Amino acid sequence: MQNILEALPEAIYTTDASGLITFYNKAAVELWGTSPELGKSEFCGSWKLYWPDGTPLPHDGCPMATALKEKRVIRGMEAVAERPDGTRIPFLAFPTPIFAADGSLAGAVNMLVDLTDRTIADETVQRYAAIVESSDDAILAKDLNGIITNWNRGAERLFGYTADEAIGKPVLMLIPLDRHSEEATILSRIRNGERMDHYETIRRRKDGSLIEISLSISPIRNRHGRIVGAAKIARDITERRRAEEQQHLLIREMDHRVKNLFTLTFSILTLSARSATTSEELAAAVSARLIALAQAHALTIPRTSEAAGRNEQATTLRTLIQTIVAPYGGVDRSQSRVVVTGPDIAIAGGAVTSFALLLHEFATNAAKYGALSVQEGRVDISCVDVGDHFVLTWSESGGPPVDRQTDGAGFGTLLAKATVRGQLGGAISRDWKPEGLSIRLMVARDNLSVQRSED
Template structure:
């Protein structure tokens, strides 16, 4: 691998001790240590680049070509700012000033631009390069692609956020179930049994919605829409305050997770803020299958005054997931009598 020399800024300008062999002799035909170093640099998976104090690229290894897309012929001699997005150009003067002062930058996470214009998250380690007299003449940069690590971190944060949301909801729902179970009990002595039964039903509904969080290789089972609604809404059932009527289309294993999560979220919101949060509120659900489309009409009545609010946070992501997975559409109508929601999905995809 050829490296460009400029004012002592080159791997070949570095001084090494002679190679000493086991018999104590120096062998003039032995490989030059600089060749060993050049081979290590060229074979590295990381991008290894050197630049002078003007920010001009002086060497470029194979890892840099794989990461950024430029060949050595395209990169050497050009300013390193060709790799820096416009909104991060202020980083280069600060880095060069630090290098001139002998500073080393370790695991500096930033963003760089490839030849095709796409951006890549990288971790940079930048060290001063000195000539044989000890003067700083440039810098070496080792860049590592951290895109997958960043994506994994973001996914982990998303899962932790959603889990936090679900745990808070479960505590709120448990409180709500205890409250309206005590109010609806004819005899205070029967309240503990009612509460226990409803909490057990809540656990069953929660188990269905947790299929999205499991990765244990188990096959998901199919069901039908009315059975799914019954399981999810059973914890809130009291004196026929929830009515489900109409058709009963199948719900396949692939559609089950997204639909169960969304229905669970709607039931949670109804119990916390809507018709199921009051003793006199009730919920009417009607299922209609027509022209190969399943339409679920969710109607709340008798609850607090309907308040116009968008699908917040987790609920919004659930609706987006349902739209992507099933080609479904969710619409809301805040009527004077209560919230009305319509969920529409192709029957074929719902059964998949």
Template sequence: MTSSEHLLGPLPAAAYTTDANGRITYFNDAAAELWGHTPEIGKDEWCGSWRLRTADGDPLAHSDCPMALALREGRAIRGAEAIAERPDGTLVPFLAFPAPLRDGSGKITGAINLLIDISAQKQAEVQTMRLASIVESSDDAIISKDLCGVIESWNASATRLFGYSAEEAIGKHITMLIPADRQGEEDLIIGKVRNGERVDHFDTIRRRKDGREVAISLTVSPVRSPAGKVIGASKIARDITDRKESEHRIRMLMREVNHRVKNQFAVILSMIRETGKHTATIAEFERQIRNRIMALSRSQDLLVDGDWRGADLANLVDNQIRPFAAGHRVQISGEPIMLSTVAVQNLGMAFHELATNSAKHGALSSPGGTVEVVWTTSGRFRLTWKENNGPTVEKASRNGFGKIVLERIAPLALNGVGHLSFEPNGVTWTLDAPVESIRNAEL
């Protein structure tokens, strides 16, 4: 066994030697494994790899490898990086440590080279860079801290969320973000982290640099050392302000819907009660109730289409009269006005009762009859329903449900006064009410 075999053979690192001309004189098993190739002793030069690349991946001639440079320049090279390409195409990054060998007179007689496989290190670097890129580009604030609560890392989203730059935050205690009334949360979180537990989707409040509070969803995970010991915590904070506002709006909407549904029930119960007083048969009662509830439903559709903010008066008139008459028989004029929900419901009932009566006894029962609906909003809200060219009408002998709606229910609900008159050419209904009782105040 040669001295090279005796010294280099057992090494776990790749090692080989060359003569003064660069011809390989020895290599150990670890070198052959790194190269994935077995060079010819005394023939192959400089490096035993099948092919070589630079650290950037460009082709590298064997004569330009670190061993060749060490022999040409007569000096040791510490940690030159290159890549060995195996015959199967596998790339193995390594660090080379070539050093010339000299005799007693100082003449170069050969060289020795140690090759350190850094594949795992490179993979770790890639993973670290990828993770760093993910952290930095994340829309969530990602912060790490030690077990004492001192901030160690801070991404760009943390700056956007909390207002502090990384320079301002790193090295400071995490409690700078916690409102005074929530300081106890940090002890609970750190306690769980020390036990290796994860805190998942914890909704809380944190304080920005400008003093404003922000609603966040917080996830905290233990950070461990290579040995598995918990050494800190990683926090992911997501701004949930929009979600909280949406939840609040939904709760408000549900309360409002509940209130309005109760109002609708009250209106329907009133319809049933009053209709029952003025119908002689069950069939007539069923027909009138069905039609009135359908009219109420049409008004409800307009409110839904308007996100419960109200409905346009012209649309409401058209919506309620359309089932009874062609468009050319109805003239609508007045400046645009968005009605409140109360006005939609009550005027919708009024228009339904007027249209129903007109189709049975008034202008819409006659081929040449027309209906004109006009309103103004200057000072007060004044609306007129006027029928023309219809049959001669007589004043109603009794107070039916329609008359009650037009003279009592709708006007009173709108803080106004309603008047129903029976002219020779048709019915006229007027409503006078404060504009603020009609218009949607939110628009």
């Protein structure tokens, strides 16, 4: 009998009627982590004992002691044995009293079943369950008939159904009618043991709205390795789709802008070449005009994340004027040489480029030949709404004497024909008054803020 007990894989030991240990096998020593002294150790050979909740358990209150005192069989009472090294081993106890032929208590035999592996498995299951439950992604499981068996909080947030509403229902309730055939294909692949990663599709929420998702689907196997269902992880890719669309839009917009930039640069170079007499003069003129355009373009760059969705950012005419004429004396400062009066107006799109070039030409000519070429000179810029048109009047005074002249085929005249009359739907006129040049620019108000293609 002793040889048989020694060969058993579970911890086995015996006691006499008073609880003194009379035998134990090697498995018991492995569980306790120590070898108790026969005939002296009572009830259990472990160093210390605890209840499952961590409360200390006296040896004389352990399952073996209870079975001896009450002379009854105890099946599967759980406790924890602590080894001398501090390791704690959860176990199930199965103490059984042994009676003599005359019916008197002769002792007891106890079998201890180590629960360490089960505890580790339970902890692992609980850990995975906590991860699944706290995941931001929708995680659900279904059987091979497509019936939902598990549903986490991420699924509640994504699809709008609570766990009580979803579990036990067919997963087809999430699939739009025109995509029901997908489920049969998915189940077929799962039955074949296949995984599906990053399968992008569309599903329907409880409120009827559609949502783009990415699915990862894996077979679920039982302990015998047989496939019994599928686990799904669904991730909302709506924002990713929007980001991709925005990226594509920005790339197209960049392509459009670059092409326009090359076209505009070529036009400036061509028009400047017609009025320049030397290569140095051409280089200086083109450089100044491109700098003016760069300064104007900087005004149209969105400065907040809220503006990220816009293709163009509007500025105002007053801000643009201040930027262009700042090198010549500024706007609206004390003793300023350039003063603006009248209403401000928003401008955007190609109108910013056109006004930047026009204002640059006005200021450059004034600095070379007109009011801004002398310290006493000044420029008054008047802005007036006239019906559905906007009128800007550039008036110079205090400069050198003015002789009536025109710029013929110069840059200003060519620019006026190309932009003022064409793009802005307006007109420009010059009046060389004795006190200084006066330029009247009239444009269609609607053309100042409309986003227009420059192709």
